[in-house]
Amino acid sequence: MQNHMGHTLSQKLIATHLAGDGGDVSPGQVAEVWPGDLVEVTVDLVLSNDVTAPIAIREFAKLGVDRVFDPDKVVMVADHFAPNKDIKSAEQCLAMREFARAQCLPHYFDVGRMGIEHVLLPEQGLVTPGDVVVGADSHTCTYGALGAFATGMGSTDIAVAMATGRTWMRVPETIRIVYYGQLRPWVGGKDLILHTIGEIGVSGAVYKAIEFAGPAADDLSMAGRFTMSNMAVEAGAKAGLFAVDDTTRSYVDARTSRPYSVYEPDADASYAREVEIDVSLIEPQVAFPHLPENVRSVTEASDVWIDQVVIGSCTNGRLEDLRVAAEVLRGRQVHTDVRCIIIPGTQQVYLDALEEGLVETFVRAGAVVSTPTCGPCLGGHMGVLAAGERAVSTTNRNFRGRMGHPESEVYLAGPAVAAASAVKGRIVGPREVLH
Amino acid sequence: MINMTGTSRKFGDHVDTDVIIPARYLNVSTAEELARHCMEDIAPEFASAVKPGDFIVAGENFGCGSSREHAPLAIKGAGIACVIAKSFARIFYRNAINTGLPIMECPEAVQGTEQGDQLTVDLGSGTISNSRTGHTYVTSPLPPFIMDIVAAGGLVRYTRRRLEAHSEVQV
Numbered sequence A: 001m002q003n004h005m006g007h008t009l010s011q012k013l014i015a016t017h018l019a020g021d022g023g024d025v026s027p028g029q030v031a032e033v034w035p036g037d038l039v040e041v042t043v044d045l046v047l048s049n050d051v052t053a054p055i056a057i058r059e060f061a062k063l064g065v066d067r068v069f070d071p072d073k074v075v076m077v078a079d080h081f082a083p084n085k086d087i088k089s090a091e092q093c094l095a096m097r098e099f100a101r102a103q104c105l106p107h108y109f110d111v112g113r114m115g116i117e118h119v120l121l122p123e124q125g126l127v128t129p130g131d132v133v134v135g136a137d138s139h140t141c142t143y144g145a146l147g148a149f150a151t152g153m154g155s156t157d158i159a160v161a162m163a164t165g166r167t168w169m170r171v172p173e174t175i176r177i178v179y180y181g182q183l184r185p186w187v188g189g190k191d192l193i194l195h196t197i198g199e200i201g202v203s204g205a206v207y208k209a210i211e212f213a214g215p216a217a218d219d220l221s222m223a224g225r226f227t228m229s230n231m232a233v234e235a236g237a238k239a240g241l242f243a244v245d246d247t248t249r250s251y252v253d254a255r256t257s258r259p260y261s262v263y264e265p266d267a268d269a270s271y272a273r274e275v276e277i278d279v280s281l282i283e284p285q286v287a288f289p290h291l292p293e294n295v296r297s298v299t300e301a302s303d304v305w306i307d308q309v310v311i312g313s314c315t316n317g318r319l320e321d322l323r324v325a326a327e328v329l330r331g332r333q334v335h336t337d338v339r340c341i342i343i344p345g346t347q348q349v350y351l352d353a354l355e356e357g358l359v360e361t362f363v364r365a366g367a368v369v370s371t372p373t374c375g376p377c378l379g380g381h382m383g384v385l386a387a388g389e390r391a392v393s394t395t396n397r398n399f400r401g402r403m404g405h406p407e408s409e410v411y412l413a414g415p416a417v418a419a420a421s422a423v424k425g426r427i428v429g430p431r432e433v434l435h
Numbered sequence B: 001m002i003n004m005t006g007t008s009r010k011f012g013d014h015v016d017t018d019v020i021i022p023a024r025y026l027n028v029s030t031a032e033e034l035a036r037h038c039m040e041d042i043a044p045e046f047a048s049a050v051k052p053g054d055f056i057v058a059g060e061n062f063g064c065g066s067s068r069e070h071a072p073l074a075i076k077g078a079g080i081a082c083v084i085a086k087s088f089a090r091i092f093y094r095n096a097i098n099t100g101l102p103i104m105e106c107p108e109a110v111q112g113t114e115q116g117d118q119l120t121v122d123l124g125s126g127t128i129s130n131s132r133t134g135h136t137y138v139t140s141p142l143p144p145f146i147m148d149i150v151a152a153g154g155l156v157r158y159t160r161r162r163l164e165a166h167s168e169v170q171v
């Protein structure tokens, strides 16, 4: 009955991963799935971190299985509270390390080789187009930028996926968001996704997938696309996908020789909703506390004095983000009342930033540069806020208490606004700093 | 399933996982320890006032934010018998099912309930009765596949049983 209808990207990716007993497909026929179907799928990669792995490992032990389904496909990253911030964090990392060793996991990343998971995995070539990836971290949806179906789950789900290589999911409806027009200077992926969340709201895509499309989305670099897919979950989405193009291929081909499959949404696919956004109207954006949907243009943020700036995280901790920050900070000084903390997403980003002279620019400007860690993004360490303090952060969540005391405030922005605000001591756009 | 009776603890929309259990406490993972800090940033009195068998009654998008399973664990550890909300964030929804925290989606019941109301909930039939107003609300049942997981006592027991029954499921 639905044969005449085309398929979204999510439908195609899920259909290609139906577990053996999941479909009734004869040879030569292609499996189909439709929004609302509950299906069991095979997974290509299973991720967890130092916060979620300990629970997953505990639940794994209860399954009566000795080995993970495929050591090559189970990834663990010590990034949230690592380098260990206290004894309890050290014990969590230890539990993960011991499991990784016992299971001989080649993709276990500890301090010195680790990075923030969602910057690290694509950089290491561990995710390719066409994959289905599940992770015990809500920002697993970042890999949608590579044309993979990637979604966050809890630790128990991940325990089962580690044991069986399978998971259950409900096939999502899709919201298609089409971006067109010419980006203004200093506007990037972060501004587009903040603007989008401001439009559709933090529950605008609950249970759904988002497809990011249109000429202005095609123009984005991989860094900009990762930032957008990363924050799909801030609109409640299960996944945030881009179709694969030459930008994706050159990024992936430089990192892995693993063969991969490319799927495109059908022209006649049916969408729950279609939204068009003219990017030429968008100024640098800021999300005010305490929800990512409280978005305004930076020019509407007058006289918000700040105490701290954080530039980093799985949203904006890539080399390109640091380059933007350096462009603003070069030859300038961080305001005396501001602590500016810059965190490269991975060891590789750190090294590249060193070689390009970005780290020197930051240190000369009076910023500090940290080893890769989630740290302040979730109020863990390396920049926790006191009561009444305000931060501009390139991270993805400004919930109450997210970066420290429940009476502190987090303003979300891209690296250009964050760096400019660090110089001025209040929230401003880069043009106010560069004249 | 037997009727559960308890007091409503009311919350608004978009109660996120950072307020259910702030990240600063994520370096522990037992339900009892987590429960002590449940909701402390928006309702500091919650953890000490809550009684076993109480219900959380909340608005839209309950549990939005991170994938931390610590959130349903903290709520369960606090003794909450069931979370009734207008809607749930999807990862929280999965985590609640997987960890055996009963949840119900029922906007009308949330609308008609005030802080402190006595509710009687029957998970099996999906009904919620409010003794103050005399109203009874009926929710749509969970899909059968998810009911199977709940009936087995969570995803781990469900999977274990399946693995034992069909060793060929193992890859």
Ligand code: SF4
Residues within 6 Å of the ligand: A080, A116, A117, A118, A137, A139, A313, A314, A315, A373, A374, A377, A378, A395, A396
């Ligand atoms: S950087 Fe922040 S949002 Fe990203 S994985 Fe780490 S804690 Fe989560």
